[in-house]
Amino acid sequence: MTDTPSLEVDHLTKRFGDFTAVDDVSFALHPGEIFGFLGPNGAGKSTTIRTLLDLIRPTSGACRVLGMDSRRDAVEIHRRIGFLPADLALWNNLTGRQTLQYLANLRGGVDWGWVDQLSERIGADLERKVGEYSSGNRQKIGILQAFMHRPEVLILDEPITGLDPLVQLEFHSLLRETADAGGTIFLSSHTISEVERxxxxxxxxxxxHLIAVERMAELHDKALRRITLEFAAPVPAAAFEGLEGVHEATVEGATVTAQYEGSMAPLLAVATQHDVLSVASASVDLDEIFLEFYRDEVEAAEER
Ligand SMILES: Nc1ncnc2c1ncn2[C@@H]1O[C@H](COP(=O)(O)OP(=O)(O)OP(=O)(O)O)[C@@H](O)[C@H]1O
Ligand SMILES: [Mg+2]
Known part of the structure; x- marks a missing residue:
């Protein structure tokens, strides 16, 4: 890894009318890194990605890809990166190969030996018309067009949608090889297990809100279960006292730090009654945090 980020999101905010879809989000990715962007439906993943690619304009903030400004240098960025949108539009009357040839002509720099090798690996059918494809095979064409010019940066919006488990495994080894060769991969996902893997x-x-950014290895390595919660406003200390499994909870204004054993559910149950801004966790039970957020999201949707 080098110090120069290959992809940067800098205080990005995107509003649609008075609805804020992305709120002051910042992060940076470096060459050789696979970054999982995890969140439930409607969290703002695709909006962040669309802004990165200049498909929509930020309300405020900026994005840089390979050191270039996402708005000013959009054409050059699109030439140098690979992008798999969540809602890939293809031409039904073209075959998979014709589709890739068309896109390759627009883009240039495609090595067909590599394309054939890739399509064999993920089991893509290139010879039938796209309109006749299964959803999995359509997705494979999307993956091929993102990888076919060996881009340095790949931005993939839920790439494993519709892929069967074996193809997912093959695709994930392709991601790892790409990162090991110095590529940068930005991957959005709903799936905790995918991101963990x-x-x-x-x-x-x-x-x-980007509520947590964590290194996977650190999450797994830390034996002691600690959690730091940041709230939008100060929370009452009493709310975090005497919770089941919680040994030590320190409340300082809007920050709560706790050590606990067993399930973090009692702690999260209290935390989610308040406006949580961020969670920093050193826990092997990552699933629990994420599922708790999903649950909260589902409940909020039901209330609407
Ligand atoms: N063009 C738009 N106009 C108005 N609201 C929008 C627009 N695009 C997205 N949104 C809203 O912004 C929020 C974030 O949407 P986004 O598509 O980024 O979510 P996501 O994290 O990609 O979700 P999913 O997992 O379902 O793909 C949603 O509430 C969505 O309805
Ligand atoms: Mg999306």
């Missing part, structure tokens, strides 16, 4: 770091986004 493949990512070096994970950013968790919820309701437009």
């Amino acid at each position: 493949v990512a070096d770091r994970v950013g968790f986004i919820r309701r437009g």
